Amino acid sequence: FDPRRRVPGTGVFDYLALARLLWPGAGTSIGEVVACKGALYDRLLRPLLVAALNVEPPEAAAELAAAVLRETLMVGGNACRPLVARDGLGAAFVDPALAFLGKHAVPVKFGHRLRSFDFDGHRVAVLRFGEENVVLAADDAVVLAVPPVVAVSMVPELPAPSEYRAIVNAHFRIAPPAGTPPIVGVIGATTEWVFAYPDRLSVTISAADRLVDRPREELAGTIWREVAQVCGMGEGSAMPPWQIVRERRATFAATPGENRKRPPARTGWRNLFLAGDWTATGLPATIEGAIRSGRRAAALAAG
Numbered sequence: 001f002d003p004r005r006r007v008p009g010t011g012v013f014d015y016l017a018l019a020r021l022l023w024p025g026a027g028t029s030i031g032e033v034v035a036c037k038g039a040l041y042d043r044l045l046r047p048l049l050v051a052a053l054n055v056e057p058p059e060a061a062a063e064l065a066a067a068v069l070r071e072t073l074m075v076g077g078n079a080c081r082p083l084v085a086r087d088g089l090g091a092a093f094v095d096p097a098l099a100f101l102g103k104h105a106v107p108v109k110f111g112h113r114l115r116s117f118d119f120d121g122h123r124v125a126v127l128r129f130g131e132e133n134v135v136l137a138a139d140d141a142v143v144l145a146v147p148p149v150v151a152v153s154m155v156p157e158l159p160a161p162s163e164y165r166a167i168v169n170a171h172f173r174i175a176p177p178a179g180t181p182p183i184v185g186v187i188g189a190t191t192e193w194v195f196a197y198p199d200r201l202s203v204t205i206s207a208a209d210r211l212v213d214r215p216r217e218e219l220a221g222t223i224w225r226e227v228a229q230v231c232g233m234g235e236g237s238a239m240p241p242w243q244i245v246r247e248r249r250a251t252f253a254a255t256p257g258e259n260r261k262r263p264p265a266r267t268g269w270r271n272l273f274l275a276g277d278w279t280a281t282g283l284p285a286t287i288e289g290a291i292r293s294g295r296r297a298a299a300l301a302a303g
Contacts, residue, residue, distance in 0.1 A: 009039035018045070022069060024062035027256045031058030047185050048072075051193065053254040053284045054165045054206045061259040064284045084182060084195065093287075114146075116154055123271045136271070141301035145275040145294065148252065157268075161252030161261045161278055168208040168247075170223045172201045174240040180231050190219075191226040201227055212246045220244055251285035252278045265297045273297040 017034060024033045030049070035041070036058045049057045052068045072080050085092040101108055118126035124142050127134040136142070144151060148160035176196040184194040190211070195202045203223050205211060211219060220242045228237040252258050262280040265273050275297040276290060283289035 007040050007043045009043075014038065014040045018069075021062060022066050022074065024066055026063065027260065028062045029058065029256055030060050030062045030065050033062045043187060047187065047192065050206045051204075052286065054167060054251045055254045056207055060254050061256045063256075064254050064259060067283050082183060086197065114154070117142075117272075119156075119269065123269055141271045141273065141303070143273050143275050143294075143297045143301050145297075147249070148276070148278045149249075151274065151276075155267060155272070159261050159263050161258040163253040163255070163258050164249040165206075165251055165253050166208045166212045166246065166248045167250035168205040168211045168219070169245040170203040170205075170220060170227075171243045171245070172203075172224060172227065172240050173199065173242070174201060175199060176201055177231050177233060184230055186226065186230055189226045190222050191230070194227055194230055196231075201231065203227060208246070209248075212248055216244045254284050265293060265300055271301075273300045 018040075021030065021034050030036065036046070041057075046057055049060065049065050049068065053060045053064055057065070098108060112129055112132075114127060115130055116128045117124045118128065123136075125136055127136065127142070144154070146154075148162070152158050152160050175198065180196040180201075182196055184196075186192055186194065190205065191203050192206060193204045195204070205223075221239065224237075224239040224242065225235055227233075229235055252262075262278060263274055264280045265275065267274060275293045277283075277285040277287075277293065279293045281289035281293050281296075283292065
């Protein structure tokens with residue numbers, strides 16, 4: 001522990017108290033394990049965990065918080081360096097995946113929604129795409145990577161989370177002022193994280209159910225005033241062109257009850273495997289969790 005790196009207003013014992021959160025009891029909430037108050041909570045723990053869990057920490061699953069802390073703060077600064085998809089998630093993940101599949105002559109079909117399965121004993125026998133059906137060979141395997149609400153409609157008696165939390169994003173088409181950091185965390189405001197790109201400023205607000213029904217213009221104005229202040233442009237700066245994106249079902253609610261509903265990659269059918277950040281990855285609904293779930297499902301399918 002380096003006292004020079006403490007959050008202002010905290011002491012050694014504030015950090016030692018967090019040790020209880022690293023290996024909590026199964027099925028407990030963060031609020032049952034540590035006190036959700038004080039300078040360390042307000043300035044470090046809450047911003048980190050709301051961003052990772054997308055739920056207010058007192059009600060969140062302590063097991064998921066522990067996994068986040070053990071893989072970030074507990075292993076040093078190099079594990080806490082955020083990676084930003086500068087050109088968007090498509091360029092970071094989708095385009096490389098499509099290029100890889102194309103290189104290996106794997107066909108990809110868009111606008112081709114899977115509607116249902118036909119089962120034959122302990123295996124999936126047919127994929128039904130509306131007007132087209134695909135009959136599976138004996139050694140074919142299926143990795144189902146869809147939202148939980150879709151998965152439960154296709155797979156009988158599949159356990160899955162059924163409660164969700166929202167995320168709100170705001171985008172302002174303006175070049176950031178010189179010297180604006182790539183990422184700024186904001187405390188005590190509607191805005192939580194500001195991301196500076198060459199041609200825009202973007203904002204992410206997690207656990208945002210309270211904001212999804214607010215008028216768009218009002219919400220954009222509130223966020224812009226905060227962004228302008230944070231970036232040193234002054235409260236009176238004219239709001240540039242903007243866009244608000246509200247996703248009501250951004251992630252499953254990372255509470256102990258919902259976490260218990262997450263299914264493993266392996267299903268009751270020997271050739272059907274699940275992937276997605278909502279499956280039992282050991283992490284919250286994050287990109288890291290989604291990647292791990294995909295690797296696990298692919299390994300099982302390749303078997």
